Structures are given as structure tokens and as C-alpha cells.
Amino acid sequence: MKPPENNVSAWEAAYLRFETREEELRKFLRRLRKLGANGWPKDAEVVEIFCGRGTGLEALRHLGFCRLEGVDLSPALLANYTGPARCVVADCRQLPFPDTSRDLVIVQGGLHHLPKLPDDLEQVVGEVWRVLRPGGRFMVVEPWRTPFLQFVHWVGSFRAARQAWDKLDALETMTELEWDTYEQWLRQPDLVRRCLERHFTVERCHIGWGKLMWLGRKPE
Numbered sequence: 075m076k077p078p079e080n081n082v083s084a085w086e087a088a089y090l091r092f093e094t095r096e097e098e099l100r101k102f103l104r105r106l107r108k109l110g111a112n113g114w115p116k117d118a119e120v121v122e123i124f125c126g127r128g129t130g131l132e133a134l135r136h137l138g139f140c141r142l143e144g145v146d147l148s149p150a151l152l153a154n155y156t157g158p159a160r161c162v163v164a165d166c167r168q169l170p171f172p173d174t175s176r177d178l179v180i181v182q183g184g185l186h187h188l189p190k191l192p193d194d195l196e197q198v199v200g201e202v203w204r205v206l207r208p209g210g211r212f213m214v215v216e217p218w219r220t221p222f223l224q225f226v227h228w229v230g231s232f233r234a235a236r237q238a239w240d241k242l243d244a245l246e247t248m249t250e251l252e253w254d255t256y257e258q259w260l261r262q263p264d265l266v267r268r269c270l271e272r273h274f275t276v277e278r279c280h281i282g283w284g285k286l287m288w289l290g291r292k293p294e
């Protein structure tokens with residue numbers, strides 16, 4: 075097991091050992107391409123919320139985006155990011171940006187950490203809607219209850235499997251430590267989609283392999 079990169083909590087330490095930066099980067103590039111990022115204007119002003127250690131921002135830079143900002147609540151995770159994006163420590167329930175000032179907001183694996191559903195989700199989605207320009211896009215990638223996800227957690231319920239595979243152990247450790255919000259999120263898929271769809275017009279939506287991959291657009 076690798077030591078944590080910084081002075082981080084138990085959850086942050088598990089997150090940091092779940093994937094290497096290279097694995098994470100490949101994953102983010104795949105998701106961005108699947109949701110159409112190659113066709114988005116490269117001078118778009120992009121904010122990644124719940125950006126963690128910032129590998130999503132690195133993926134955006136690889137694809138040619140250069141006006142990048144990140145927001146996360148954890149100074150310890152943000153301290154691992156060394157790229158050119160402007161990163162801010164803040165609570166995504168109150169985004170530190172003016173109204174209609176950004177073109178694209180991205181969240182990957184952040185909304186399922188919100189403590190109160192639907193209130194916190196309404197708040198974040200309302201904030202994203204507020205800071206986006208008309209026509210701006212909101213990209214969401216979050217865990218979703220699918221047979222694959224249930225299978226992974228079933229395998230992870232065996233101690234021997236966790237001992238044999240560090241990545242699985244890191245995933246199960248994160249899941250245990252965030253259990254209340256994670257379980258609350260997975261059990262209310264209709265509420266989540268209704269909240270997103272009330273604010274945004276759906277452009278793309280893929281569900282599979284334990285993930286929701288969703289792209290919405292703020293009406294012009």
C-alpha cells in the first residue's frame with residue numbers, strides 16, 4: 075500500500091491509492107471524448123467542481139482547453155495539483171463565480187458526497203445553472219446502481235478479494251467511509267435525474283458499468 079501523498083484523511087488516502095494519475099487521466103479522457111468534448115470550443119471557460127487532485131483538469135488541458143478553473147473543499151487534495159488551472163478551495167453549494175460567466179461546468183464523482191438530498195443537490199445544480207452562460211453545458215459523471223456496480227461491491231465484500239487487489243480495497247474503503255451519502259445517492263436515481271432535467275436540456279445520457287454519464291445544456 076502506498077503512503078498518502080499529503081497530510082490527508084483516511085478517505086482521501088484511499089482515493090489517492092485507488093488509481094494512479096496515469097490511470098485516472100486515461101479514464102477522464104475517455105469520458106470527455108464519449109460526451110463530445112472534441113467538438114466543444116477550446117476557448118470555453120471551464121470549471122471542474124469537486125475536482126479533487128485535479129486530474130480532470132489535466133485531461134481537459136490534454137484536449138486543448140486552456141481557460142480552466144477547479145473548485146474543491148479539500149486543500150490537501152488540491153495541493154496535489156500542479157497545473158496551470160486556477161484552483162479555489164470552496165464549497166460547491168456556493169460557487170465563487172458571477173452569474174452567467176462560464177461556458178462549461180463538469181462534475182465527476184462529487185455529487186454523491188452531498189450530505190442532504192434533495193436540498194444540497196438542488197443547491198449545487200442551481201449554482202451551476204446560475205454561473206453558466208445561456209447555451210452553456212453541464213457534464214455529470216457519477217456512480218449509478220447497475221448490475222456491474224452491485225457485482226463489484228459483492229466481490230468487495232470478501233476480505234480475501236480485498237487483500238488480493240489493492241484497487242478493490244481502496245474502492246471499498248472509500249465506499250465504507252462515505253456510506254451514508256453514497257447509499258442515499260444510489261437509492262434515488264429518479265430524484266437525481268428530475269433535478270438535473272428541470273434545469274437543463276439533456277444532450278447525452280449513458281448509463282452503464284456503474285456510472286451515469288450525462289450532458290445537459292442551459293437553454294439559450
Ligand SMILES: C[S@@+](CC[C@H](N)C(=O)[O-])C[C@H]1O[C@@H](n2cnc3c(N)ncnc32)[C@H](O)[C@@H]1O
Pocket residue numbers: 089123124125126127130145146147148151164165166167181182183184187188
Ligand atoms: C470522489 S472525489 C472526486 C474527485 C475528482 N472529481 C475525481 O473524480 O477524481 C470527491 C471530491 O469532492 C470533494 N467535496 C466533497 N464535498 C464537497 C463540497 N461540498 N464542495 C466542494 N468539494 C467537495 C472532496 O474533497 C473530494 O475531492
